[in-house]
Amino acid sequence: MKAFRLHAYGDIASVVTEDVPVPDTGPHEVLIRVAAASVNPLDLKLITGHAAAYFPLTFTHTLGTDLAGTVEQAGPLAAGWRPGDRVIARPAPTRGGAFAEFAAVPASHVASAPTSLPLETAAGLPTAAATAWQALFETARLERGQTVLIHAAAGGVGSFAVQLARIAGAHVIATASAANADLVRELGASRVIDYRSQDFAGDLDDVDIVLDTIGGETQQRSFSVLRPGGMLVSIVAPPDELLAAAHKVNGAFVFHQTDATRLRSISGLCDAGSLRVVTDQVFDFTDMQAALQRVASQRSRGKVLLAIG
Ligand SMILES: NC(=O)c1ccc[n+]([C@@H]2O[C@H](COP(=O)([O-])OP(=O)(O)OC[C@H]3O[C@@H](n4cnc5c(N)ncnc54)[C@H](OP(=O)(O)O)[C@@H]3O)[C@@H](O)[C@H]2O)c1
Known part of the structure; x- marks a missing residue:
């Protein structure tokens, strides 16, 4: 072969x-x-x-x-x-x-x-949808009515994360370039911030959960948008503990682990017409x-x- x-x-x-x-x-x-x-x-x-x-x-x-x-x-x-x-x-x-x-x-x-x-x-x-699932539902324990900021929402993980958060009944804010704003809205974001021309950190506060798919400066600037007690969950780099403490928020790093039960749930959502x-x-x-x-x-x-x- x-x-x-x-x-x-x-x-x-x-x-x-x-x-x-x-x-x-x-x-x-x-x-x-x-x-x-x-x-x-x-x-x-x-x-x-x-x-x-x-x-x-x-x-x-x-x-x-x-x-x-x-x-x-x-x-x-x-x-x-x-x-x-x-x-x-x-x-x-x-x-x-x-x-x-x-x-x-x-x-x-x-x-x-x-x-x-x-x-x-x-x-x-498998990898992208299941990582989004693990980060949002298992690590951050996203609940109906919460506000989540999803970075790189047009990417592999981000495009699934926006849909899964919308299915869970969350209010989704997303970052993407202007060319991808319509796509990300269609997937379920109620607000899309063009990270190239707007400062998401200056625009947002009281967010419950941030899904960091970028790391570096994007991760560092994301702490300030969270409400006290909120959570920054990163799939790229462990969140800075000192910054998390200074903002009175929690940080977590997700390391995707394969799990067939999660894959079955994801497959089911596709067949229900909820996930694409x-x-x-x-x-x-x-x-x-x-x-x-x-x-x-x-x-x-x-x-x-x-x-x-
Ligand atoms: N920890 C884990 O278990 C795990 C699992 C899966 C993935 N990951 C990691 O997570 C990261 C993302 O993976 P992925 O598969 O989603 O990547 P991807 O599909 O390659 O992401 C591409 C997207 O990133 C967007 N983007 C690039 N720079 C951006 C910025 N500064 N702000 C907002 N959006 C930006 C682009 O959108 P625009 O063109 O609109 O800018 C593009 O749509 C990678 O580093 C990957 O290795 C980790």
Whole structure:
């Protein structure tokens, strides 16, 4: 089978296509014929080694953490899966394997794909939607009626976070460039701030929760918009504890952990017509490097997808 592999930390040009054997399927695993994958900023951090402290790779490494496809074979202890089942899956980053024609994934990291979405689109769900879910509902415990500020609302995580917060009955304020304001409003934001021309920190106060998808100066300026007791939850960098204390707010860092229960809930929301995948671009499998470049641009609207099978 064809797979996109990395022999050592490097850059996008270091990712090469190779013919390799179809992976063995362990007793608790499901072998998936991959229809599509999605590319995340994490893939770039894995390639360069910037994520090596958390996710050290063993080379040669097959890349890719988000996929959708059909079950080819299920291990004897991978209960409930049959050949032909349509699934989404999120292999652990150290394991990877999604950028290939077949992937063996622990059954605990697999969920049924939404019946209402083509697999090509469903591949955009696992990391981005589940990270937004984990940050908003499990870490920040977002409640109906609360106000949440979502940064980079047009991005992969942000586009899901806006929809999930709206579904939860929150009042959503979002940052995005002017060109993406209509999209973000359509997803559920009641107010969109163009971060390039407006100072969100000067404009807002009494926010209950900030979802930080940017880090750095954006994170630092976000503390002041929170009400006392509010929460800044970051998916990029642990919030500065001194700044949090000075503003009498809480800070938390979310490190996404794959969980099939969460993926099932997300799939269900798609089938209920409440959640959609915003597609930036679908690249052919052979255009892997162009797909990685698109994510590296930090300008993608929603998800960058790869059509594989
Ligand atoms: N901790 C975890 O477990 C976890 C999980 C998933 C992702 N992450 C991290 O979270 C970050 C976001 O991931 P992602 O997949 O959402 O990225 P992404 O899809 O590549 O984000 C692209 C978007 O960022 C927006 N953007 C760029 N700079 C901005 C700024 N200063 N203010 C507001 N929007 C800005 C762009 O919108 P405009 O064109 O409108 O500017 C674009 O739509 C990445 O660093 C990723 O590694 C962490």
